[in-house]
Amino acid sequence: MIIPICLFAQPEQPVEEWTGKTILLIGGHPDDDHQSHATLAMLKDHGNEVYILTMTTGNVGTKDPRISRYQLAQIRRQEEVDALKEIGLREENYINLGYDDGRLEFADREEAVGKLVYYIRKLKPDVLFAFDPGYNYQVWQKSDHRAAGYLAADAVRAAEWRLLYEGQIIQDGLTAHVIPEFMFYGGNIPDKNTMVNITDYVEKRVAAGLKYVSQWSSGWRDYRGPNLADYPPEDREAMEKRIRNRIFVENGISYERFRYHKGPPDTMGHAPRD
């Protein structure tokens, strides 16, 4: 018996028409939000409030032998803030939980989930963008992404019950919150059911991507500061090419693709079951 894998409902209201919503994206590293940057730029433009929460500081991923964890965390924060500016978001809308890069799986899960629950209850998002923890089966992700995906899924569940992490409610005045809609990124292509037309926002995504100099230019091996002008001339072209190549294009239209889910958090990861 072979059955079609992709039988998802699309969002009733196209993403391109969303407005007035609060959006929260949870990622593992500064730049994990990049694959949704055009969509986020559009949503911001269309009157939605957008928050980016990154779990780790990204303080490990450099091949430049002179850069320390401390410096890299500073660099990656600045790059992230600069990138967000390109898509219309202010630094106030950026939250970083401060975990060490590459070690999120070793963190205490109960505490990490609690921190996400705190922001879900505080910001009360209508839509969550997160790494796809899986559809029917658990998606393969590298370590921090695997952790970020599952911690987000667990936090969504916990956030809705006032009897979990109730210290936040009793002591800090928050209230339980149910997130009704989800946009999962970073998953397998066949699991994606929603294509967002980002043609008008490609340039903003490219501009944002160009800020990640320490990751995607030769700054990865030889960091010369945040300014692309200080790097070899070919760097900019290579970086831009790399950024554009990651964008899916079909019939001349550019898309960011997601797995969309609407409904109880419990069912975010699977087709109907008995």
Added chain:
Amino acid sequence: MIIPICLFAQPEQPVEEWTGKTILLIGGHPDDDHQSHATLAMLKDHGNEVYILTMTTGNVGTKDPRISRYQLAQIRRQEEVDALKEIGLREENYINLGYDDGRLEFADREEAVGKLVYYIRKLKPDVLFAFDPGYNYQVWQKSDHRAAGYLAADAVRAAEWRLLYEGQIIQDGLTAHVIPEFMFYGGNIPDKNTMVNITDYVEKRVAAGLKYVSQWSSGWRDYRGPNLADYPPEDREAMEKRIRNRIFVENGISYERFRYHKGPPDTMGHAPRD
């Protein structure tokens, strides 16, 4: 290369004919056994001994602001005992490990597995009913269910070796035990290979389901005690409809569907590999 996914062996002896077996079901919350209730009622009727082990107390899932964790644990226990009565099981056959709802993944795994190993060695089941941990790939489950599925799988393995959790053997007089057959519930439909004809037990399943007032009636938001008569009149109909809708029917016959596995515990989760 596309290969058929579902190439499972059916039970040699149909489930409908099983008798004299000891059955253990491991679930995460009180009511996780419900999707197997008709099969269990039939098995009990046919002279099998049936035990239900629930890992958490279910003490979190209410939207009624007046209910505490303590009360909800009491309510959910009584509902479970009442439901089991409907399918012919006595309270003595119900075991609850007392973990907090929504926090099973944070529990110490070695201890949690040890507790399951203890009951496997004590009850010596011929068949284990458990959440499907996955076939070939790891099934997506929400947090407690994911934990319950994997803890059960790990406990099955550990239970068979006298050199693991040997304190139970040396100090408590238990012996190692191998479970030969498995019925996995809660997994993906394409992974299911066994359909149990429960037509004659649908009403028992419905009667059992009607006991979960705090979960599936308006008692979820406004709890008025265990008696459905104390709730708005439309509640009973809605609840019953919900319960019946979850039963799979084909050609007028009602089924509960499972992934059945017979063989070494090591291979419970996959097709033959090199």
Added chain:
Amino acid sequence: MIIPICLFAQPEQPVEEWTGKTILLIGGHPDDDHQSHATLAMLKDHGNEVYILTMTTGNVGTKDPRISRYQLAQIRRQEEVDALKEIGLREENYINLGYDDGRLEFADREEAVGKLVYYIRKLKPDVLFAFDPGYNYQVWQKSDHRAAGYLAADAVRAAEWRLLYEGQIIQDGLTAHVIPEFMFYGGNIPDKNTMVNITDYVEKRVAAGLKYVSQWSSGWRDYRGPNLADYPPEDREAMEKRIRNRIFVENGISYERFRYHKGPPDTMGHAPRD
């Protein structure tokens, strides 16, 4: 939409022609390397350096009531060393991390990953053989294998960054190392993309397999020492049959099958994604 699952690149240079490479195999128990023994024997013959790292001592898996964990660890080590001798490897090339069998999932992950990172940085393998942690989705594996697969995947990532486990670099004089190629064993057949012609090494694999007396002969229940001659006469035949049956044969050619990956460790587990 149904898409073909297996669209992998084969190794540019056939495995049969590899030479001068350093190979590291990471497994969970002594004998997990067996399903790659013919390939490893060939690689050793062809001038590659081969190391076997086993995470646990295999000290639990016996049904012989007289054998202790301590003795079983000794027996399984000797069997492993003897098996490796048959495929041309010396005891010096065997590393055992000493974890208890059946309890690898309970080990501290940060420490376990650190130990693997240590050996990756010290041996600097060109190719890693490991349990398949999954392709697109997380492969179902029994507990120790699941742990061994994921710990290896996480160690590969960590090993490449000088800012992780940097004590090894600063205090022990090691350097960061990127493994460029991977051969995953133990995964699902549809995920395998590489078949190694082992026809000329089948007998070496069989000879090696015959050393695992405590696992695959009646020694499993009644251990009589490492010498097959001390066991019932039918044991040898049964054992050999079992060993040969596990070898995949097509058109008279014997193969060991793997999922091969070349490229950044981050992408070892999935097809291209947006």
Added chain:
Amino acid sequence: MIIPICLFAQPEQPVEEWTGKTILLIGGHPDDDHQSHATLAMLKDHGNEVYILTMTTGNVGTKDPRISRYQLAQIRRQEEVDALKEIGLREENYINLGYDDGRLEFADREEAVGKLVYYIRKLKPDVLFAFDPGYNYQVWQKSDHRAAGYLAADAVRAAEWRLLYEGQIIQDGLTAHVIPEFMFYGGNIPDKNTMVNITDYVEKRVAAGLKYVSQWSSGWRDYRGPNLADYPPEDREAMEKRIRNRIFVENGISYERFRYHKGPPDTMGHAPRD
């Protein structure tokens, strides 16, 4: 060789003359601050800024069978806020970390220390009031108090290094902070070196103490709300007697006694050593 145990330096400037300082008290439960209430009331009066940080919600300690953890946390918070009002502190100066009562020792230490470090770096106290972790030897304390004392000591050390919990610095804009002076409460009498004349603040301490109805009146077994007037008439007298009896009086002067330490955090717990 017998040597005098108590050879401590007194504060150069008497506590009674302190002004313009920022004070932070760290306790385990709501009411752990009570034994310092008169001193804190005086300090507040004298122009110091006073913050109270309680690690747990105190949600377990009741013998009233009708009270839930959730309700008790609410009750204990309100009592604490009301008590603080009596000694001149506003609710804004009260911080509760939300840990479960009786389970602080089971919390992840790295995370718990991190939360304390956060508040130390944010509030930048000149003086820390904390449970005495010990002088020369580790003081015996019951579980939560033991944890609260040591977590505070560890947080003091960590707070001063910018390379620890640096996410707080890089992401949240905090800076490292060294606390120069300490007042340890709850320790052994012979270890105390500082007596604060609280004669003028005894009545404020008593008024504050009378707020802990759920702890120190018959409300402990039969809770009737926060108002003492709703309790049996003898309750008030008994409660007041109990509160007054805990105050040390010598020659007609009332004192709160502390172990005072000034100097590097590293030496907070011992006399000079080689």
Added chain:
Amino acid sequence: MIIPICLFAQPEQPVEEWTGKTILLIGGHPDDDHQSHATLAMLKDHGNEVYILTMTTGNVGTKDPRISRYQLAQIRRQEEVDALKEIGLREENYINLGYDDGRLEFADREEAVGKLVYYIRKLKPDVLFAFDPGYNYQVWQKSDHRAAGYLAADAVRAAEWRLLYEGQIIQDGLTAHVIPEFMFYGGNIPDKNTMVNITDYVEKRVAAGLKYVSQWSSGWRDYRGPNLADYPPEDREAMEKRIRNRIFVENGISYERFRYHKGPPDTMGHAPRD
């Protein structure tokens, strides 16, 4: 200022006159109860019910190279049961939690405390015998003893609150229990305040001690079974001498010495404090 250290209250009713009480002793290894054996024999004789709970199996402490952990656990259990028989206790009154010797400090504390709470609530002791966790300061104990002392202290506190480990109450029908009296053994001599005249029970203690052949005879290095007759003739005399030498004698009267505490569990470890 030097103050007397030992100012304890003696038991109002001398231990020698206790009757009708339920006694629970918590120890780390089989034989930790030995230093209280004469007192326990007397208590049993005087109509008290006595239970012995040992946390570990004692499966590590042998210098005999032929003994495995499994065998040693069996040997130590039998020795313990035999010793208890000598002081009048039946095997039914012996509980062993099955933890590995030498690894109690690595166990999950929340689970270990929970197991002790379970037995405290089930047996409802009037008096607890335990390793002294300390008086005013934390007593130095070697690892397992340190853990056993503190876990017992924490369990005593937790057992009295129905809102802790409430699964035991709701699911298993237990009720909260307060232990009113304590006899701490294994602490520092100056902290002891209670001497029990055991002159009439010395021989029972000796007879019990002679059962620990694997610990205190040459069986420690060369185990020859539980029967002292199978050991070198000088063993018995040496063993008996060793056992008698550990008994404190003053003016011809033999004593077992304890630190006695009566009162709230919270104050079990210290003199009155402010």
Added chain:
Amino acid sequence: MIIPICLFAQPEQPVEEWTGKTILLIGGHPDDDHQSHATLAMLKDHGNEVYILTMTTGNVGTKDPRISRYQLAQIRRQEEVDALKEIGLREENYINLGYDDGRLEFADREEAVGKLVYYIRKLKPDVLFAFDPGYNYQVWQKSDHRAAGYLAADAVRAAEWRLLYEGQIIQDGLTAHVIPEFMFYGGNIPDKNTMVNITDYVEKRVAAGLKYVSQWSSGWRDYRGPNLADYPPEDREAMEKRIRNRIFVENGISYERFRYHKGPPDTMGHAPRD
């Protein structure tokens, strides 16, 4: 009742006459060995083999805002190696376990103890120098020192049993080892029972101490490299004064003071008890 606290046996053979022994010192940070440097220099001179094992890299303790953890670990290693050279020890005799400074208490205890056990079994010391974990009562130490003291004590116990960390024995060819003598440093003065006349080695200790530039000179705030000549001229004098002031002098003789223990590891921390 006041009893003398210090009733210890001195070493039978004065430390000044020791020769042919293997010495292992376990410390928390690079420089924790300094308070024993003169004694170690003498022991090396007298024909003993001396090893220094440091648990953390010391990578946190700087007030220089330009120094990273990575750099500080490098600096502190070089300083330590240079200091050891001054007292006659080669780099080969220096072992650093690579733990992060300030986070040793958060490390997995079972793994940390295992690493110490490994070196105890490999080096087979006759004498262990370690932080004093306590005499009768647990000594107060700041966090890493507390951890280092107790981890060492636990490792000493574990090292002697072949059934603990037996992977080291079976897989790595080590054997169990009992350390017979101990010299505890860093404890309370009244607990010290042994004074080593170091008059002839004071200058070596001073020379060694002068290497810790990043700790004890203005390099702490403004690091200018390992060469004291590159620092303000007053630095050297201040540093030397500080180093000399920490040496205990009586009647013109300089001493390093220790708590010496000979006997079973189990009793290392207390006077005889019943």
